[in-house]
Amino acid sequence: MEPLTLPLRTDRLVLRPYRENDAEAHLPIYSREDVSRFLLQDPWTAEVAETEIAKRIPRTGLETESRALALVIETADGLDSLEGSRVIGDIAIWLEDGSESKAEIGWILDPAAGGHGFATEAAIAMLGVAFEHYGLHRVFAQMDPRNTASANLAQRIGMRQEAHLRQDWWSKGEWTDTLIFGMLNSDRQQA
Numbered sequence: 001m002e003p004l005t006l007p008l009r010t011d012r013l014v015l016r017p018y019r020e021n022d023a024e025a026h027l028p029i030y031s032r033e034d035v036s037r038f039l040l041q042d043p044w045t046a047e048v049a050e051t052e053i054a055k056r057i058p059r060t061g062l063e064t065e066s067r068a069l070a071l072v073i074e075t076a077d078g079l080d081s082l083e084g085s086r087v088i089g090d091i092a093i094w095l096e097d098g099s100e101s102k103a104e105i106g107w108i109l110d111p112a113a114g115g116h117g118f119a120t121e122a123a124i125a126m127l128g129v130a131f132e133h134y135g136l137h138r139v140f141a142q143m144d145p146r147n148t149a150s151a152n153l154a155q156r157i158g159m160r161q162e163a164h165l166r167q168d169w170w171s172k173g174e175w176t177d178t179l180i181f182g183m184l185n186s187d188r189q190q191a
């Protein structure tokens with residue numbers, strides 16, 4: 001796998017690797033109850049933010065030891081006349097254990113930046129990297145079916161719902177269902 005040239009740029013966004021001082025920008029997003037509701041983790045504290053960001057800094061490509069690419073989503077300079085750029089979320093892909101050709105994708109957006117298609121734009125760019133740069137065979141996403149915003153996003157970017165697993169995951173004091181969405185490299189060639 002070839003190293004990727006970063007940052008990635010889309011019409012309205014810059015997707016860049018993590019830096020040490022990103023804990024500060026991510027804490028207000030991940031500490032929210034509504035953001036973490038369907039994540040496997042609890043709302044972040046300042047201490048958790050530091051350790052989580054430290055784990056993400058090395059995730060600069062699937063070819064690295066981390067086997068993952070984790071990118072901060074920033075608005076491009078000058079967007080909507082905002083001064084400078086602003087961190088609005090993050091997006092990541094990571095190789096499935098034991099595979100070099102299948103990866104999972106995950107996304108988080110600041111609710112204050114929701115409803116403008118920013119997550120869609122970032123996810124489409126990430127799928128492009130997954131299939132065109134890394135030549136992956138399959139990318140999949142998993143979410144709690146109650147997380148309709150996430151399921152709608154997967155659908156919007158052309159992923160196909162493949163499964164609805166019943167109560168397969170113990171999370172936050174209850175058995176929860178899981179939706180699995182997938183996209184194959186060959187789906188893109190047909191599109």
Ligand SMILES: CC(C)(COP(=O)(O)OP(=O)(O)OC[C@H]1O[C@@H](n2cnc3c(N)ncnc32)[C@H](O)[C@@H]1OP(=O)(O)O)[C@@H](O)C(=O)NCCC(=O)NCCS
Nearest residue numbers: 035038107108109114115116117118119120142143149150
């Ligand atoms: C999942 C999540 C990233 C989706 O965010 P989102 O704001 O709904 O997604 P987008 O940024 O792509 O915006 C899509 C919305 O903007 C609208 N939109 C406006 N302009 C658009 C454009 N140019 N392109 C696409 N959509 C656009 C869409 O119609 C859609 O609106 P709707 O919600 O009324 O259907 C967000 O809800 C989130 O971070 N949730 C918490 C964390 C989480 O659970 N992550 C997933 C774990 S599995």
